[in-house]
Amino acid sequence: xxxxxxxxxxxxxxxxxxxxxxxxxxxxxxxxxxxxxxxxxxxxxxxxxxxxxxxxxxxxxxxxxxxxxxxxxxxxxxxxxxxxxxxxxxxxxxxxxxxxxxxxxxxxxxxxxxxxxxxxxxxxxxxxxxxxxxxxxxxxxxxxxxxxxxxxxxxxxxxxxxxxxxxxxxxxxxxxxxxxxxxxxxxxxxxxxxxxxxxxxxxxxxxxxxxxxxxxxxxxxxxxxxxxxxxxxxxxxxxxxxxxxxxxxxxxxxxxxxxxxxxxxxxxxxxxxxxxxxxxxxxxxxxxxxxxxxxxxxxxxxxxxxxxxxxxxxxxxxxxxxxxxxxxxxxxxxxxxxxxxxxxxxxxxxxxxxxxxxxxxxxxxxxxxxxxxxxxxxxxxxxxxxxxxxxxxxxxxxxxxxxxxxxxxxxxxxxxxxxxxxxxxxxxxxxxxxxxxxxxxxxxxxxxxxxxxxxxxxxxxxxxxxxxxxxxxxxxxxxxxxxxxxxxxxxxxxxxxxxxxxxxxxxxxxxxxxxxxxxxxxxxxxxxxxxxxxxxxxxxxxxxxxxxxxxxxxxxxxxxxxxxxxxxxxxxxxxxxxxxxxxxxxxxxxxxxxxxxxxxxxxxxxxxxxxxxxxxxxxxxxxxxxxxxxxxxxxxxxxxxxxxxxxxxxxxxxxxxxxxxxxxxxxxxxxxxxxxxxxxxxxxxxxxxxxxxxxxxxxxxxxxxxxxxxxxxxxxxxxxxxxxxxxxxxxxxxxxxxxxxxxxxxxxxxxxxxxxxxxxxxxxxxxxxxxxxxxxxxxxxxxxxxxxxxxxxxxxxx
Numbered sequence: 001x002x003x004x005x006x007x008x009x010x011x012x013x014x015x016x017x018x019x020x021x022x023x024x025x026x027x028x029x030x031x032x033x034x035x036x037x038x039x040x041x042x043x044x045x046x047x048x049x050x051x052x053x054x055x056x057x058x059x060x061x062x063x064x065x066x067x068x069x070x071x072x073x074x075x076x077x078x079x080x081x082x083x084x085x086x087x088x089x090x091x092x093x094x095x096x097x098x099x100x101x102x103x104x105x106x107x108x109x110x111x112x113x114x115x116x117x118x119x120x121x122x123x124x125x126x127x128x129x130x131x132x133x134x135x136x137x138x139x140x141x142x143x144x145x146x147x148x149x150x151x152x153x154x155x156x157x158x159x160x161x162x163x164x165x166x167x168x169x170x171x172x173x174x175x176x177x178x179x180x181x182x183x184x185x186x187x188x189x190x191x192x193x194x195x196x197x198x199x200x201x202x203x204x205x206x207x208x209x210x211x212x213x214x215x216x217x218x219x220x221x222x223x224x225x226x227x228x229x230x231x232x233x234x235x236x237x238x239x240x241x242x243x244x245x246x247x248x249x250x251x252x253x254x255x256x257x258x259x260x261x262x263x264x265x266x267x268x269x270x271x272x273x274x275x276x277x278x279x280x281x282x283x284x285x286x287x288x289x290x291x292x293x294x295x296x297x298x299x300x301x302x303x304x305x306x307x308x309x310x311x312x313x314x315x316x317x318x319x320x321x322x323x324x325x326x327x328x329x330x331x332x333x334x335x336x337x338x339x340x341x342x343x344x345x346x347x348x349x350x351x352x353x354x355x356x357x358x359x360x361x362x363x364x365x366x367x368x369x370x371x372x373x374x375x376x377x378x379x380x381x382x383x384x385x386x387x388x389x390x391x392x393x394x395x396x397x398x399x400x401x402x403x404x405x406x407x408x409x410x411x412x413x414x415x416x417x418x419x420x421x422x423x424x425x426x427x428x429x430x431x432x433x434x435x436x437x438x439x440x441x442x443x444x445x446x447x448x449x450x451x452x453x454x455x456x457x458x459x460x461x462x463x464x465x466x467x468x469x470x471x472x473x474x475x476x477x478x479x480x481x482x483x484x485x486x487x488x489x490x491x492x493x494x495x496x497x498x499x500x501x502x503x504x505x506x507x508x509x510x511x512x513x514x515x516x517x518x519x520x521x522x523x524x525x526x527x528x529x530x531x532x533x534x535x536x537x538x539x540x541x542x543x544x545x546x547x548x549x550x551x552x553x554x555x556x557x558x559x560x561x562x563x564x565x566x567x568x569x570x571x572x573x574x575x576x577x578x579x580x581x582x583x584x585x586x587x588x589x590x591x592x593x594x595x596x597x598x599x600x601x602x603x604x605x606x607x608x609x610x611x612x613x614x615x616x617x618x619x620x621x622x623x624x625x626x627x628x629x630x631x632x633x634x635x636x637x638x639x640x641x642x643x644x645x646x647x648x649x650x651x652x653x654x655x656x657x658x659x660x661x662x663x664x665x666x667x668x669x670x671x672x673x674x675x676x677x678x679x680x681x682x683x684x685x686x687x688x689x690x691x692x693x694x695x696x697x698x699x700x701x702x703x704x705x706x707x708x709x710x711x712x713x714x715x716x717x718x719x720x721x722x723x724x725x726x727x728x729x730x731x732x733x734x735x736x737x738x739x740x741x742x743x744x745x746x747x748x749x750x751x752x753x754x755x756x757x758x759x760x761x762x763x764x765x766x767x768x769x770x771x772x773x774x775x776x777x778x779x780x781x782x783x784x785x786x787x788x789x790x791x792x793x794x795x796x797x798x
Contacts, residue, residue: 008124012080013053015123019161021050021059029156030060033128033149038062040145041113041138043130045104048117048153049076050126057126066105074102079114080124085143088112090135102131111136113143115150120158128153175383178399197273197294203287205229205247217273217296219266234263236270250277250290260297271298324398324418327405332357332373335413344398344420346391362387362395376414380404386418397422448556451536454506456480456497459551468558470522481554485519490526502533506549509535519556528563531556640768642793645682647710647720648673654689655708658697666702669693673710676718678789684765685789691758692722692785699726699783717771718791725782734775738763762787 016022030048038046045063049056055068056076071077075096079086088094091101091110101108114129128150138146191198191211200209206229210222218225218234225233231240239262246259257277262270277292324341328334333356342349345360352360358369365387375382383401390396400418407413448465450458458476466473469485476484482497489495497503501512511534518526536551648671655669678685696706704725712718729737738759766773766787773787 009053011123012051012125015119015121015125016050016052019119019125019157020164021125021157021160022052022057024160027060027156027160030153031062033152033156034060034062037128037130037146037149040149041130041132041142043111043113043132045109045131046129048126048128049074049114050117051077051080051124059126063131064105069104072096074104074129075112076114076127076129079127079129080116083116083118083124085113085115085138085147086127087114087137087143089137104131107133109133113138113146115147117150117153117157119154125154125157197275197292197296199230199292199294201230201247201290201292203251203290205244205251208289214294217265217271217294218263236262236264250279251287253279253287271296273297324400324416324420326416326418327413328357328416329411329413330373330377330404332369341418344390345388345396357386360388362389376402376404385421395422396420397425448558449553450476450481451551451553452481452502453551454549456482456503465556468521468527468556469519475522485521486517488518488520488526490518490528502531502552502554505533505535506552509537509549511535516559528559529556530559640681640684642679642681642769644677644679644793645685647676647678647718647789650682650686650689651708651710651720654686654693658690658693667697667700667704667706669706669708671708673708676710676712676720676791678718678791679793680769680789684768688762688765688787689720689722691762695758695785696722696724696726696783700724701726704782712791713788716791717788719786719788721784721786723782723784727782729775729777729783731777734777737775738773 034046047058048060057068091097101110109131111132114127116124117126197213198211207225235243260274273294274297275292275294279287280289326337337352381403386398388396398418399421402416405415448468450461461476505512513532515530519529520526533554535549538548538550707723709721771788775785777783
């Protein structure tokens with residue numbers, strides 16, 4: 001066995017980890033590729049192997065239950081040394097597997113063929129291989145197919161890996177966007193709540209952010225000053241040069257900086273503001289923004305009052321918040337928590353302050369606290385979900401975004417803000433379940449269903465509707481359905497949208513049921529439908545007593561088959577009535593003549609009348625029996641007792657019986673059957689053969705020959721043929737002769753005594769056996785009836 005290079009093995013193990021194939025659940029697509037490989041290569045065993053550091057893992061298997069085997073037990077390790085097909089014709093001749101070949105699950109295999117599974121980066125992960133008992137080689141077609149299927153395996157693994165990566169990226173992006181939104185809202189709320197003046201300037205000195213305190217101190221709102229220089233409105237004229245000089249000093253990088261200036265209030269009064277400024281820099285160290293915080297020190301008392309008001313506002317913001325606002329130290333011990341936050345888990349503030357967060361986290365997630373605290377210490381912020389234990393035993397899910405606060409004069413602490421999203425999580429779970437259930441129902445029902453908005457555009461359509469209309473679902477969504485499928489009536493006249501009952505259901509707020517209309521397919525053809533349109537009503541308007549529709553749902557059924565069945569029923573009743581009336585009239589006329597004594601002195605004529613009555617009575621009996629046979633076969637009530645039987649014996653019996661009942665000495669019957677045996681109900685097949693041979697005798701010319709042939713098509717199916725040299729069947733009637741009461745010539749029933757049901761019964765019997773029946777004809781050679789039968793019982797009966 002060739003050893004694998006150590007670096008290649010390391011790369012392969014890393015690739016297996018990257019693709020997550022060893023830990024991923026079974027993949028039905030990979031299982032399908034494996035089964036197809038076995039079928040294409042005509043092998044009993046096929047598998048997708050992945051070479052681990054100590055085992056060969058069989059990720060997908062066909063014909064074996066082994067999930068892993070020891071290294072060196074399969075030729076897969078040799079296969080991945082190359083980049084194309086590796087084949088062992090006879091493993092007994094290979095020194096690595098002599099004397100009994102390749103051993104797998106207690107069985108020995110002599111033949112092996114495999115192709116390496118190679119990533120786009122050129123790393124061999126394993127092999128797609130087949131095993132077989134006999135000594136053999138793959139055909140060129142099988143070799144080519146195996147290589148193609150090997151590439152399909154890595155394509156599927158690549159697709160699965162990318163899907164997982166995309167999912168993780170989407171979830172990460174969603175968390176980041178949510179966190180940014182929470183952060184922006186939190187920062188905005190804090191800036192607008194604090195009493196201190198906060199202003200943000202760009203490097204040129206223009207105002208880009210201006211909090212509410214600044215608006216109060218200046219008398220201007222933010223929208224008036226954004227993008228303007230402070231000395232345009234706020235700085236008194238005589239102090240503008242000094243203000244510009246102060247800003248130039250800030251822009252030169254002299255931070256942190258403190259300075260004072262006067263602001264000119266909009267009402268003309270002056271206020272002195274004490275500022276502290278710092279800078280925000282980009283990764284290259286360039287100043288991007290200058291942030292200045294100030295205090296109005298016009299009078300100390302006013303400043304103190306402003307500070308108290310600011311503190312009161314902040315406390316109101318925290319205590320009035322519908323979220324959880326708390327602080328904790330770097331060990332996770334709570335320093336403060338608002339009342340609503342404590343009530344979220346059924347506790348009081350006193351019960352939580354001074355205790356570790358770990359005491360309130362559900363047991364299975366307590367270990368995550370250490371990871372969270374490490375992240376806070378390293379990155380100064382963290383976001384995610386806390387699963388807290390409520391005193392009533394329930395778990396409350398809190399989405400949080402926390403930051404580490406480094407304040408001078410006090411120990412670092414973490415400021416946390418969280419929102420209880422437990423109900424949202426539950427609702428989303430129920431919504432997902434309901435959505436999945438609704439989608440499953442829509443996809444499983446056989447009727448077409450689609451939904452429309454108030455403009456008549458499609459908002460939802462199920463696969464059955466798209467299939468019946470000949471569209472893909474994506475081609476229908478967003479389109480105006482009336483213009484697409486309901487634009488024209490059955491007679492070809494335009495169908496205006498405002499005349500449609502579907503549109504009227506939106507104005508009448510009532511369910512409408514419509515029959516015998518037509519919908520139009522994509523290919524321009526139409527089909528009859530029955531449909532029900534039900535408006536979707538706004539539940540909020542119903543509560544207020546005012547009804548408002550938001551859309552309409554339409555369910556429709558293709559009634560083509562129902563109409564066809566109705567026509568067939570009418571035609572059947574009409575035909576049966578005619579077929580019964582004709583022989584009954586003959587019987588009644590013959591018996592009437594005999595009863596009236598008209599033929600009392602003419603015994604030969606009386607005998608002729610009796611023969612007519614008996615003949616037509618027999619015809620009536622045959623007709624009734626055939627109708628009953630058809631009904632039993634069609635309803636599935638006919639008894640079906642299949643056994644293995646000889647076709648030659650059945651043909652001999654049927655031919656002998658028919659030559660007795662319909663003697664034509666000048667018509668010869670020949671047999672060419674061989675040893676053909678079928679799995680069938682012998683009585684039913686004998687009935688089929690009787691009908692076919694009877695027809696062949698009736699329509700054969702004097703001196704003609706009837707050939708009865710049977711042979712095996714393959715190991716699962718045999719074919720039986722009945723050929724005559726009669727007048728033949730026109731090409732346009734080769735299919736219709738198998739329908740009820742359909743004959744080549746309407747006089748056949750009268751002249752030859754047929755009911756027109758024999759071939760329909762034959763088709764029913766053959767179909768019940770799982771076979772097919774058809775006819776071919778030639779004006780010179782006559783007609784041949786062919787039908788197939790299974791040669792062995794189904795697998796579940798073996």
